Amino acid sequence: xxxxxxxxxxxxxxxxxxxxxxxxxxxxxxxxxxxxxxxxxxxxxxxxxxxxxxxxxxxxxxxxxxxxxxxxxxxxxxxxxxxxxxxxxxxxxxxxxxxxxxxxxxxxxxxxxxxxxxxxxxxxxxxxxxxxxxxxxxxxxxxxxxxxxxxxxxxxxxxxxxxxxxxxxxxxxxxxxxxxxxxxxxxxxxxxxxxxxxxxxxxxxxxxxxxxxxxxxxxxxxxxxxxxxxxxxxxxxxxxxxxxxxxxxxxxxxxxxxxxxxxxxxxxxxxxxxxxxxxxxxxxxxxxxxxxxxxxxxxxxxxxxxxxxxxxxxxxxxxxxxxxxxxxxxxxxxxxxxxxxxxxxxxxxxxxxxxxxxxxxxxxxxxxxxxxxxxxxxxxxxxxxxxxxxxxxxxxxxxxxxxxxxxxxxxxxxxxxxxxxxxxxxxxxxxxxxxxxxxxxxxxxxxxxxxxxxxxxxxxxxxxxxxxxxxxxxxxxxxxxxxxxxxxxxxxxxxxxxxxxxxxxxxxxx
Numbered sequence: 121x122x123x124x125x126x127x128x129x130x131x132x133x134x135x136x137x138x139x140x141x142x143x144x145x146x147x148x149x150x151x152x153x154x155x156x157x158x159x160x161x162x163x164x165x166x167x168x169x170x171x172x173x174x175x176x177x178x179x180x181x182x183x184x185x186x187x188x189x190x191x192x193x194x195x196x197x198x199x200x201x202x203x204x205x206x207x208x209x210x211x212x213x214x215x216x217x218x219x220x221x222x223x224x225x226x227x228x229x230x231x232x233x234x235x236x237x238x239x240x241x242x243x244x245x246x247x248x249x250x251x252x253x254x255x256x257x258x259x260x261x262x263x264x265x266x267x268x269x270x271x272x273x274x275x276x277x278x279x280x281x282x283x284x285x286x287x288x289x290x291x292x293x294x295x296x297x298x299x300x301x302x303x304x305x306x307x308x309x310x311x312x313x314x315x316x317x318x319x320x321x322x323x324x325x326x327x328x329x330x331x332x333x334x335x336x337x338x339x340x341x342x343x344x345x346x347x348x349x350x351x352x353x354x355x356x357x358x359x360x361x362x363x364x365x366x367x368x369x370x371x372x373x374x375x376x377x378x379x380x381x382x383x384x385x386x387x388x389x390x391x392x393x394x395x396x397x398x399x400x401x402x403x404x405x406x407x408x409x410x411x412x413x414x415x416x417x418x419x420x421x422x423x424x425x426x427x428x429x430x431x432x433x434x435x436x437x438x439x440x441x442x443x444x445x446x447x448x449x450x451x452x453x454x455x456x457x458x459x460x461x462x463x464x465x466x467x468x469x470x471x472x473x474x475x476x477x478x479x480x481x482x483x484x485x486x487x488x489x490x491x492x493x494x495x496x497x498x499x500x501x502x503x504x505x506x507x508x509x510x511x512x513x514x515x516x517x518x519x520x521x522x523x524x525x526x527x528x529x530x531x532x533x534x535x536x537x538x539x540x541x542x543x544x545x546x547x548x549x550x551x552x553x554x555x556x557x558x559x560x561x562x563x564x565x566x567x568x569x570x571x572x573x574x575x576x577x578x579x580x581x582x583x584x585x586x587x588x589x590x591x592x593x594x595x596x597x598x599x600x601x602x603x604x605x606x607x608x609x610x611x612x613x614x615x616x617x618x619x620x621x622x623x624x625x626x627x628x629x630x
Contacts, residue, residue, distance in 0.1 A: 125215070125217050125218075125221055125287065125291065125292060126217055126218075127167070127284070127287065127288060127292075129169065129217065129218055130167035130168055130169030130170060130218060130284070131146075131165055131166075131167060131168065133168045133169060133172075133218070134168050135168045135169075135171045135172040135175065136409055137171075137172065137175035137179070137260060137263060137264060138171055138174075138175055138263065138264065138267040138276060139264055139267055139268070140266075140267030140268040140269070140272070140273045140276075141166060141171065141267065141273060141276060141277065141280075142166070144168065146165050146166075147165065147166040148163060148164065148165060148166070149164040149165070149166055149277050149280070149281045150274065150277055152274070153274060153277035153278040153281050154281055155237060155278075155281045155282040155284075155285045155286075156237060157237065157282065157285035157286060157288075157289055158285045158288075158289075164281060164284075166277070166280055167222075167280060167283070167284045169218045169219050169222060170222045170279075170280045170283040170284050170287075171276070171280050172219050172222075173219045173220075173221075173222030173223045173225075173226065173283065174222070174226065174245075174276065174279055174280065174283070175260075175263060176195060176196070176219070176223060177223060177226050177227075177313045178249070178257065178258050178263060178313075178314070179257050179258055179259070179260050179263055179337075180256075180257025180258075180310070180337045180338075181195060181196035181257075181337070181338060181479065182194070182195055182196075182223050182226075182227075182310075182313065183307035183310045184227045184230070184231060184307055184309045184310050184312065184313055185304060185306065185307045185308060185309050185310075186231045186232070186309045189204055189205050189232070190202055190203070190204045190205075191203055191205075191224065191227045191228055191231045191232060191309075192301045192304070192307075193220070193223050193224060193227050194303065194304075194307060195219075195220070195223070196337075196338040196339065196479035197452065197453035197454060197477065197478070197479050198453070198454060199214075199216070199220065199452065199453075200214060200300060200301045200302075200303060201213065201214045201215050201216060201220040201221075201223070201224055201301065202214065202224070202301035203215070203224045203227075203228060203294075205228060205232055205234060209294075209295075210290075210294050211294060211295055211296070211297050212224070212291075212294050212295070212296040212297070213296065213297050213299050213300065213301050214296070214299070214300040214301060215296055221287055221291055222283050222287060225238060225283060225286055225287060225291065226238070226242065226283070226313065227313065229242055230242065230312045230313050230315075231309050231312050231313075235282075235286060235290075237282050237286075238279070238282045238283065238286055241275070241278045241279045241282050242279055243315060244275050244278070245272070245275040245276060245278075245279050246314060246315045248269075248271045248272045248275045249266060249272060251271070252266045252269055252271075252272055253266075254266060256311070256314040256316060257314065257337065259362070259363050259364030259365075259411070260363075260364055260410075260411050261364030261365075261411070262364050328344075328355060328511050328513050328514070329355060329358065329359070331509065331511065332344075332355065332356075332359050332484070332509065332511065333359055333362060333363075335482075335508065335509055336359050336363060336365075336413065336482040336484075337363065338479055339477070339478045339479040339480060339481055339482050340482050340483075340484075340508055340509055341434055341482070341483045341506055341507050341508050341509070342482070342483070342484050342485070342507060342508065342509040342510070342511065343419070343485050343486075343487065343504070343507040343509070343510045343511070344356065344484065344485065344486045344487070344511050344513050345486075345487055345488075345510065345511070345512050345513065346486075346488070346512060346513035346514065346515075347488060347515075347558075347560065348488055348560055348562070349515075349560020349561045349562040349563060350513050350514065350515045350516070350560060350561065351513065351515065351516045351520075351521075351561055352486040352513045353415070353417050353486055355513065356413065356415045356417075356484040356486065357415065359413065359482075359484070360413035360415070363411055363413070364411065365410075365411040365412055365413045365482070366402075366405045366410050366411070366412045366413070367412075367413050367415060368398045368399075368401045368402040368405065368412060368413070368414050368415070369398060369414075369415045369416075369417065370397075370398045370399065370414070370415070370416045370417065371417045371418060372416065372417060372418035372419055372420070372421035372422040373418070373421050373422075374421060374423060375423070376422060376423060376426060378397070379395070379397055380397055380398075381397050381398065381399055381422075381426050381429070382397045382399050382400055382429070382458070382460070383395055383396040383397035383399070383400040383401075383460060384397070394460065394472070398414065399414065399433065399458065400458060400460055400474060402414035402476075402481060402483075403433075403456060403457075403458045403474040403475075403476040403481065404474055404476075405476075405481075406456075406476035406477060406480040406481035407474055407475055407476045407477075409480065410480070411480050412476075412480060412481050412482070413481075413482045413483075413484060414481065414482070414483045414484070415484050415485075415486075416430075416483065416484070416485040416486070417485075417486050418486065418487060418488075419485040419486065419487040419499075420487045420488070420499065424500075427500060427503055428500070428503075430503060430506075431500070431502050431503050431506065433456060433458055434456065434483060434503075434506040435456070435506075436454045436455065436456065436478055437454070437455050437456070437457055438454065438455075439451065439452045439453055439454075439455065442455045442457065442475055445457060445473060445475075446473060446475060450475065453477055453478070453479065454477070454478040454479070455475050455476060455477055455478060456475075456476045456478060456481060457473055457474065457475050457476075458473070458474045458476075459471055459472075459473050460472040460473070460474065485507070487499075515545075515560070515561065516561060518538055518542075521538065521561060522534060522535075522538060524565070525537060525538055525564065525565070525568055528565060528568040528569055528571075528572055529568040529569070529571045529572040529575065530572075530575075530581070532581050532625065533568060533571050533572075533575075533581050533584070533585060534568065535625060536585055536618070536621050536622060536625050537564050537567055537568050537571070537585070538564065539621045539624070539625075540559060540564075540593070540614075540617060540618055540621055541558075541559040541560070541561075541563075541564045543617055543621070544558040544559040544597060544614070544617075545558045545559075547613060547614075547617070553613065554598075554607065554609045554610040554613050555597045555598065555610050555613065555614070556597060556598060556599040556607075556610065557596060557597050558597065559593055559596070559597060563592065563593060563596050563597070566592045567588055567589070567592040567593050570584075570588035570591060570592050571584040571585055571588045572584075574587055574588060582622055585618065585622065586615075586618065586622075589614060589615065589618060590611075593614060594606050594610075594611050594614060597610065597614060598610035598611050598614070
């Protein structure tokens with residue numbers, strides 16, 4: 121069936137992902153960026169829909185796969201579209217009317233090698249971004265920053281102008297089959313959008329950080345489980361920084377009040393005023409178009425009341441449901457909503473309802489599991505099922521943590537401390553040994569900080585490693601008896617192990 125795309129609609133919207141060109145209204149394409157598909161020297165405006173499509177492809181919010189002459193794209197909100205390019209005629213499938221047709225044209229050029237001018241101009245844009253220090257996919261904040269560089273801005277003008285006239289001359293004549301493409305677990309050709317090699321299916325990095333990074337680029341609800349000190353919280357922070365996202369953090373503890381979680385009305389010099397808590401800040405940030413990570417640390421230390429609040433807050437609503445709730449239009453996609461009771465108290469209004477796109481908000485929760493940890497009840501299955509990804513986080517490897525250890529007390533002390541940390545994992549009561557707890561990353565950092573202080577006071581490294589043990593490692597790893605002192609056998613085992621490692625270190629240095 122014929123599917124009419126309204127090209128004029130692209131000039132009436134906006135795009136806030138590439139502010140170097142603008143965000144809405146009228147922006148003019150410079151003459152040197154004009155497409156040869158329409159050589160007339162008339163004044164040309166930027167199509168915001170075309171610019172949005174290019175940004176989605178660059179930021180990793182469009183995934184792509186190729187099956188013969190067919191390319192399929194999946195946008196971060198879950199919408200699917202495909203095109204089949206054949207000699208008998210090219211056909212759209214679920215192409216939509218605004219952004220998706222432009223994304224499909226980029227995918228055709230990158231995956232099928234069609235559209236010579238677009239392919240050439242797209243490659244020039246990728247090169248300009250790489251020369252500017254971009255990595256793939258480009259985090260939204262980085263793309264916005266790079267958009268102000270003239271060479272990148274001019275390359276984007278050229279891509280957008282070509283996209284518009286390509287859709288006008290070759291896209292509009294196509295028919296739309298009316299059939300929606302099928303989704304897939306694999307979109308291995310996505311790197312081709314950045315000029316990189318396609319992935320080998322099954323060869324993806326399965327590490328905790330890689331898994332979380334892939335999903336967080338499109339919005340994810342993830343639960344990180346592991347022993348204290350294994351790096352769960354730092355993992356969440358690293359992902360937020362790598363994505364250029366805003367980070368909002370809640371630290372779970374019994375007795376947490378609503379204002380510490382959601383927000384609340386507080387007195388101010390100008391009268392009662394609503395102040396956002398971390399949960400409201402996260403949704404408001406995503407509502408305003410900013411990629412956001414909400415990090416809820418120590419989930420199981422939250423009171424059941426606040427965990428039940430999360431059950432509702434993490435429910436996804438369709439655009440139609442949100443329109444019914446808000447009484448106004450919102451773009452297609454999936455959303456989180458949060459009711460803020462009394463948020464408009466200062467203006468005489470009632471409640472405010474926040475509405476955040478799922479694709480822009482990742483919720484990362486961390487928790488310890490097991491009877492040794494103080495927890496407020498059990499993890500409700502209703503909450504557990506809302507997590508799309510559950511990772512059992514392992515302690516950081518030596519390659520990951522040693523640079524941080526060396527910065528605290530130097531390489532010699534760092535090697536001994538890390539070796540003691542690793543050895544302690546096999547010295548606990550669970551392995552029939554005497555330690556109550558193994559050393560974790562946080563304890564090692566405390567140990568090395570005390571070592572560094574003793575070295576600064578004039579002690580040699582070996583003496584500092586011995587002297588720091590009793591005031592950092594022993595209190596954490598050894599059972600404390602009724603006399604208030606650490607278990608003698610456990611303390612002795614740590615001391616003996618340290619002496620062995622010091623000898624090993626001396627042999628390595630010899």
